[in-house]
Amino acid sequence: MGMLRWIGLGLAGLLVIALGFVGWVYAASEAHFRSFAAPAPFAAAIPEDEAAVARGERLAKTRGCYGCHGEALEGEIMWGAIVTPNLPAMARAETPAALEAAIRHGVGVNGRALFSMPSYNFARMSDADLADLIAFLRATPVSTNAPAGKWRPLHERIIGEFIIRMDIARGKDAAMPHHLPLVPQLKEANNPDQRIARGEYLALTSCNECHGMTLRGDYPWPDAAPDLIVMGAYGPEDFTKLMREGVPISGAELEMMGPVARGRFVHWTDGEVDDLYAYLSHMAKRAVEAESGG
Numbered sequence: 588m589g590m591l592r593w594i595g596l597g598l599a600g601l602l603v604i605a606l607g608f609v610g611w612v613y614a615a616s617e618a619h620f621r622s623f624a625a626p627a628p629f630a631a632a633i634p635e636d637e638a639a640v641a642r643g644e645r646l647a648k649t650r651g652c653y654g655c656h657g658e659a660l661e662g663e664i665m666w667g668a669i670v671t672p673n674l675p676a677m678a679r680a681e682t683p684a685a686l687e688a689a690i691r692h693g694v695g696v697n698g699r700a701l702f703s704m705p706s707y708n709f710a711r712m713s714d715a716d717l718a719d720l721i722a723f724l725r726a727t728p729v730s731t732n733a734p735a736g737k738w739r740p741l742h743e744r745i746i747g748e749f750i751i752r753m754d755i756a757r758g759k760d761a762a763m764p765h766h767l768p769l770v771p772q773l774k775e776a777n778n779p780d781q782r783i784a785r786g787e788y789l790a791l792t793s794c795n796e797c798h799g800m801t802l803r804g805d806y807p808w809p810d811a812a813p814d815l816i817v818m819g820a821y822g823p824e825d826f827t828k829l830m831r832e833g834v835p836i837s838g839a840e841l842e843m844m845g846p847v848a849r850g851r852f853v854h855w856t857d858g859e860v861d862d863l864y865a866y867l868s869h870m871a872k873r874a875v876e877a878e879s880g881g
């Protein structure tokens with residue numbers, strides 16, 4: 588055979604290997620996304636009264652649904668790569684059980700695991716709060732605005748997705764439900780100081796999105812935000828200022844926490860701010876004691 592034919596055959600062989608690799612990456616990553624069982628169906632009745640809808644709206648605001656799903660929850664283009672769903676539209680099309688599986692368990696309405704929806708932040712949300720949240724989504728008008736945000740060029744998106752799929756296929760990254768068994772159980776429900784119990788619930792369904800599952804700057808994204816042991820330095824007024832204005836003790840402008848507090852945490856009631864403070868200062872004190880061997 589001539590030289591050109593050998594080169595041609597060699598290239599064809601490489602192409603087959605490359606396609607085989609791409610096929611394996613897609614098949615293995617899809618198998619991972621489909622490997623999580625659907626949870627037991629959520630059976631709580633969804634209320635329809637105005638008070639429930641208003642409670643649900645405050646849950647949506649304080650838990651940051653608007654930050655990723657858009658100003659009218661119409662969906663948003665994130666990282667230039669994916670678009671989050673229109674939640675009021677989805678709440679009309681899907682059953683409460685399908686919504687709950689997505690929100691608390693990271694299993695999408697089509698049974699495929701979600702990847703970047705932070706379900707670990709909602710895993711401990713109570714049935715009653717979840718029902719109110721769904722009541723609110725069902726009652727919210729469906730916005731037909733196009734999702735805000737800009738797409739990255741198609742080839743960058745394809746390559747970006749492929750890199751994530753490659754990590755998943757090799758077991759170096761995982762879909763959201765993989766992280767959920769590591770979400771800590773609530774431990775303070777029977778604390779004689781019920782502010783601490785209520786504050787734990789609020790913190791572990793809102794602050795853990797960025798400050799880590801145990802609020803110690805830990806899993807799943809270490810270093811995304813500081814260890815909340817820093818709360819040991821905060822007095823009640825300092826904390827109120829942080830929640831209401833996004834301004835920390837140092838007076839510095841916080842690039843992320845500032846807008847997050849002004850967007851989400853201004854919607855806490857005064858009672859919720861007190862409860863959070865009671866829990867977080869208790870947690871910080873216990874953490875300091877443990878570290879000094881006490």
Ligand code: HEC
Nearest residue numbers: 650651652655671672686689695696697701702703704705
């Ligand atoms: C940090 C960003 C972020 C926040 C905060 C967030 N979401 Fe999502 N959500 C996403 C992304 C991204 C997806 C797209 C699916 C994925 O993760 O692969 C999604 C998907 C969903 C889905 C659809 C699942 C499916 O089957 O397609 C529902 C329902 C949902 N989110 C509800 C909520 C609710 C309710 C809140 C607030 C309590 C919320 N989300 C907060 C990022 C977020």
Ligand code: HEC
Nearest residue numbers: 793794796797811812813817835836841842843844845847
């Ligand atoms: C969306 C991510 C996110 C959420 C949710 C979040 N934080 Fe933060 N927080 C940060 C980041 C990031 C910083 C570090 C400063 C910065 O870059 O803005 C921070 C800093 C802080 C600090 C240190 C401020 C200082 O003195 O420097 C405290 C205290 C704090 N957060 C408390 C909370 C509490 C309490 C909650 C829940 C009610 C919460 N955060 C929820 C991202 C978040």
